Amino acid sequence: MIVKILGTGCKKCVTLTESAQQAxxxxxxxxxxxxxxxxxxxxxxxxxxxxxxAIDDKVVSVGKVLTPSEVAALIQAQ
Numbered sequence: 001m002i003v004k005i006l007g008t009g010c011k012k013c014v015t016l017t018e019s020a021q022q023a024x025x026x027x028x029x030x031x032x033x034x035x036x037x038x039x040x041x042x043x044x045x046x047x048x049x050x051x052x053x054a055i056d057d058k059v060v061s062v063g064k065v066l067t068p069s070e071v072a073a074l075i076q077a078q
Contacts, residue, residue, distance in 0.1 A: 002032045002034060003024070003054070005053060006041075006047050006053070007042070013035075015065050016065050019068045019070075020053065020068075022068035027076070031075075047062055048062075050062075051064075051065065060078075
């Protein structure tokens with residue numbers, strides 16, 4: 001599983017990254033977390049508002065800072 005955080009590195013993006021790390025830890029999953037900061041790469045995913053979360057290249061959240069439990073629910077839904 002690859003979890004991507006799409007954003008320019010702002011505080012909201014950092015917080016979403018921390019939430020994703022905590023969610024993976026809580027679920028006992030070992031997944032790769034990739035930070036995508038290039039605007040062209042972010043746009044290529046169809047994202048116009050950051051931060052965004054993608055799981056295995058499927059964008060599941062845009063423009064929101066999710067809690068660890070919200071990230072965990074999205075991971076489990078995949």
